[in-house]
Amino acid sequence: MTRRWLFADQLGPHFLDSPDQPVLLVESKAVFRRRVFHRQKAHLVLSALRHLAADDDRCSLVRAETYAEAVTEPVTVCHPTSRAARALVRRLPGVEMLPPRGFVTAPQDFVAWAQGRDHLRLEDFYRHARRHHDVLMDGAEPAGGRWNFDADNREPPPAALHIPAPPPIVEDEIDERVRADLDRWERDDGIRFAGRDGPRLFPATRVEALARLDHFVEHRLPLFGPYEDAMLAGNPFMAHSMLSASINLGLLDPVEVIERAEDAYRSKGVDLRCVEGFVRQILGWRDFIWHLYWYFEPGYRASNSLGAGESLPAWFAGLDADAVSARCLSDVLAGVRDHGWVHHIPRLMVLGNYAMQRGWQPGALADWFHRSFVDGYEWVMTANVIGMSQFADAGRMSTKPYAAGGAYINRMSDYCGGCRYNPKIRLGDDACPYTAGYWSFLARHEQDLAGNHRMRRPLHGLGRLSDLEAVIEQEESRGSRAP
Template identity: 55%
Template sequence: MALSAPLWLFGDQLGPHFHSTSEHIHRDVLLIESARVCRTRPFHRQKLHLVLSGMRHLAAELGERSTYLKTETYRDGLEQYGRPVLVFEPTSHAAERFVQRLLDEGVVLDVLPTPMFALSRTDFAEWAGNRNQFRLEAFYRDQRRRFEVLMAGEEPVDGVWNLDADNREPPPKKRSTLGVDPPWWPSEDDIDDSVRADLNALDLPTVGQDGPRLFAVTADEARKALQHFVSYRLADFGKYEDAVMSQDWAMAHSLLSVPLNMGLLEPLEVVEAAEQAWRDGDAPLASVEGFIRQVLGWREYVWHLYWHFGPEYLDRNELAAHEPLPKWFTELDGEHPIAACLSHTLTELNTRGWVHHIPRLMILGNFALQRGYDPKALTEWFATAFVDGFAWVMPVNVIGMSQHADGGLIATKPYASGGAYLDRMTDHCGGCEYNPKKRLGPDACPFTAGYWSFVHRHRDRLAKNHRTARQVSQMHRLADLDQVLEQESLSSPPPRPSVTS
């Protein structure tokens, strides 16, 4: 059916399921490029490029159906356009409040349910009910049942819901890369050239380097990236999804978080493509299940809990962490005298605006957790420094999963670890100046020393948790604990060692 009212799309609502479905063909589409939005925060330079490139590519694709305005603010653009508009549910609390004001003023005629997620907000509210804890596994299983994904009748295929245990291999030894087919790469065009020139002229307070566009920004590109991943990389994804290789930043990851979070792909489209690969015998179940859990499980879970918990969730700080983020951390200075894994991760983030989930959780997040960085500030930094970071993406990932600042609403324990975990799951430690086995001395690993400092600081809370009580007992048996704590209180990060470990 044709809708007579024009449709206003935000920069993360760019796929055909927003503007051109069999049920709704929006003849007039408005896109507004707001200069104020671009400079409100220190976004990664490549993130701004991706969003603006995606918006401009969509305008070119729609041709006469679109009106593209470059204005100071969204309101300026709407006033210039001069017609009431329809909008889809926006993706942040701030944008929702703004849209509600526009709705009250008659500038917005109606707010349509977003097609960006498989589960509606209404259905999630029914699932959440009166729960006071929200475990991913329960939600994920319900998603599988509801959408009949990897199911054999009422039971999961092969009788197993979760194949995580098969997807925890460390990086292969004596290899610098995983050796899989490279990801699908887009080709820049004249639109990308214009975006780059405009961003240069605006002189915005960005972080990170400019660089070649690495992610899909059109629906056609996103479909190509999805098909390439499913055909050539999905089979190798699961086994090493938690491993980190310093010379192979993409490994077998899909790189679909950007097009998914810009609204270019429908989640069930992605899930069905992965499931079909398993049914066709082209990818093992462990890889397919692990990938589907990321898309149909975690991504949907994070979105819905963002709305369920509300904006006050950002103020949760159950571990009383108030340390400001250091400048070298927020400005992505990988040259600072820090452990090789942290230095490399910051350098990768500076270069591309993206690292996969283990460097996010177990290197960046783990380091911040150990040192008591303010979780709200950390969430804001993650949302701006990552090219796939949007307001809804990071609160549950950082406040809940990474920093345990919600006191256990979503995770049963803090995700803190010492250098032993990083030594096993990354290839960084062999060339690092710090020794993952040492917690004391100038060459002590900051993650190992920091871990015991963290356990000591929160010993009363951790002792009451059956998943962490053993670590508290181990801490009490450390003969050099007082020295470790003194060392940690004097250096964050520690000074460079005088010898190479």
């Protein structure tokens, strides 16, 4: 049987044709020379590769400077997850590329759904995928009579959220060797990393990933729905699954994750709004983002419809949370620095919202998300950041800019109570940088957004602000300084 070359995000059994298929794994140092990745992300990827090689005698691990140096025999490989990797596979002699795995909807089915549509929207694709794969369906109708429980899943955070801790990750000798190698690479090879090192927080083996899946279904899924958009200071995980890194490494098949979630509803009585909200993230959003990466043209990543040209400031790019006084931004940036992970609302409404308000370059921001998050890959972050977070594609995959002032953060978190800034104030020393930034952003792009019906009401509000010019001048003078 031909050896299967597995990239480091294809490490589960669903990437093989049979349990006894021989496997080639490649650890390429050049990958870490090209970009400054988060230290914990580098550790997780290397630990996952080395654990699989150590646990399965079918696997041969080759350490090389480049993939091309390591792939010297005929192999098969599942379709890679980036255009650069696909181009590499096509250049290498003796490599047969198979269709992609690790996603639910097949590429040809997505293309058949997408062709001829003026706009591509998650909700439309999600309903199609539910029907096509018969997920959370009662015959021809959605379970519970509703497709979407999103409106029920926007409750502000409780004072505290008490959830049993997930099964701990116990580091072993492989993790010790990975850490020593990363130290040596930094010391001797000039390879740089971002963020703080620390105990490994995310699974590097399928056994660990399955234990996390079991824990989520039993303890976190029943609380997930209502608070999925809520934020609590010092609690970056809330009731979220923490499975994204495991699924994106290929340790878990999204199909099995969806099946476990649906079974929790069907057999165990878990609230449908919790299950539906989670299924929408995997069957809907994850697959949607993956397919958009390939469906949109290669130049999509350079989209910049709002003309955002500012460079990422050093304090943000370097994860210097201690330089930031705004409590929400400081806490979220610290979560990225310390864990390489925060959930989707801090990513969108704290990090992305701030960047869009300041006009930071969308492509540079997408690259930062790719490098700084343990679950970040080019396919993950391209449409997520370019399209949804920064609205740089003029609405090709979302209906409006996700811009919001301090009132939103105050409603959906406990950050504002302990912050030096006041979310109700937009001018002066106590002005919330999100509130002031929101109105400055709207004023700057009033003409760009005038035709968007979802922005009519906030744009109309600009005319009621007697101090708008002063707010704009204040935000321009702030520049790239940390708030």
